[in-house]
Amino acid sequence: DTAVSQTPKYLVTQMGNDKSIKCEQNLGHDTMYWYKQDSKKFLKIMFSYNNKELIINETVPNRFSPKSPDKAHLNLHINSLELGDSAVYFCASSRSRDFQETQYFGPGTRLLVL
Amino acid sequence: RKEVEQDPGPFNVPEGATVAFNCTYSNSASQSFFWYRQDCRKEPKLLMSVYSSGNEDGRFTAQLNRASQYISLLIRDSKLSDSATYLCVVNTPSGAGSYQLTFGKGTKLSVIP
Numbered sequence: 001d002t003a004v005s006q007t008p009k010y011l012v013t014q015m016g017n018d019k020s021i022k023c024e025q026n027l028g029h030d031t032m033y034w035y036k037q038d039s040k041k042f043l044k045i046m047f048s049y050n051n052k053e054l055i056i057n058e059t060v061p062n063r064f065s066p067k068s069p070d071k072a073h074l075n076l077h078i079n080s081l082e083l084g085d086s087a088v089y090f091c092a093s094s095r096s097r098d099f100q101e102t103q104y105f106g107p108g109t110r111l112l113v114l
Numbered sequence: 115r116k117e118v119e120q121d122p123g124p125f126n127v128p129e130g131a132t133v134a135f136n137c138t139y140s141n142s143a144s145q146s147f148f149w150y151r152q153d154c155r156k157e158p159k160l161l162m163s164v165y166s167s168g169n170e171d172g173r174f175t176a177q178l179n180r181a182s183q184y185i186s187l188l189i190r191d192s193k194l195s196d197s198a199t200y201l202c203v204v205n206t207p208s209g210a211g212s213y214q215l216t217f218g219k220g221t222k223l224s225v226i227p
Contacts, residue, residue, distance in 0.1 A: 041199070056208055056214055097213065099145040099146045099205045102148075102163075
């Protein structure tokens with residue numbers, strides 16, 4: 001069984017469109033995250049939710065809006081897509097927000113904005 | 115200074131070789147430390163946590179020097195399957211009881227037959 005799953009795996013879209021990426025974890029974890037890995041392979045935190053509550057909100061454009069309907073799901077909606085949004089987006093989860101907890105990553109969503 | 119710095123490599127080593135990766139971090143408030151492994155076009159996966167006393171897991175040994183803010187990973191008897199990018203990861207307080215992982219850019223290892 002997949003622990004952290006993301007859909008879609010690949011997303012190709014035009015500039016200006018609005019798109020969503022979904023993430024689900026079946027590990028019973030309390031904390032979920034969104035990361036962006038750009039073309040230089042640099043992985044950077046975007047958001048973190050703990051029990052549906054936003055706890056980390058890094059400096060990302062407000063075109064990006066995370067939504068956590070329950071603690072097993074953390075979706076990412078992106079408005080008015082730009083070329084620079086092209087990247088791999090990874091969802092992750094951990095048992096809690098404690099600093100020692102391991103984070104488990106989903107397989108990634110490869111977004112290409114044309 | 116970047117928050118987590120690693121030599122990007124690539125390190126090209128023959129099978130059976132010993133290889134060492136180094137990493138430095140800038141935030142002295144960092145609380146925990148990890149090595150993750152990322153295969154090409156895959157997600158990062160935890161390789162091992164790094165403890166102050168140093169720790170070993172089979173062919174892998176991790177060391178931490180808090181005074182120098184330095185982390186290392188040693189791989190002995192390299193296997194072809196060790197080929198991957200190794201990410202140095204530091205967990206730093208981000209306020210209000212939260213922590214966030216800060217990733218280095220990774221060191222690419224290629225083990226050659």
